[in-house]
Amino acid sequence: MAALSAADLSAAAGYPVPTLDQALAGFPGLFWNIEIKAPAAVPVTLEQIARFSRTSQRLLISSFWHPLVQPFTRFPGVECGLLLACRPESFDAFACLFPRDGSIRTVVWNYETVDPA
Numbered sequence: 001m002a003a004l005s006a007a008d009l010s011a012a013a014g015y016p017v018p019t020l021d022q023a024l025a026g027f028p029g030l031f032w033n034i035e036i037k038a039p040a041a042v043p044v045t046l047e048q049i050a051r052f053s054r055t056s057q058r059l060l061i062s063s064f065w066h067p068l069v070q071p072f073t074r075f076p077g078v079e080c081g082l083l084l085a086c087r088p089e090s091f092d093a094f095a096c097l098f099p100r101d102g103s104i105r106t107v108v109w110n111y112e113t114v115d116p117a
Helices: 006-013 020-026 039-052 070-074 091-095
Strands: 031-035 058-063 078-084 106-109
Touching: 020 031, 020 039, 039 058, 039 070, 058 106, 070 078
Parallel strands: 031 058, 058 078, 078 106
Antiparallel strands: none
């Protein structure tokens, strides 16, 4: 999908697929969870978030690839979070996922993986 142009993606989907810029500009009142799915997406997304982080736009940047979230912590007002799809083996293992500086304060946890211990 990364190799597709916006027009090609829309053609493949069968309906117009907005770019991130178009979606954020078109729906400024929404709270957006922008999931970073691959390292190649970081540079272009950083540029886009830099523009929108100065607005009142509510943004959460998240990823299953936890190191990909860190570059976004520099933007004031942009929440950064980690996506989890497994239960950490201990509280200490869970706590170690988060930087000590408090720059990442959100976790989005797949509820199907949360089970009684």
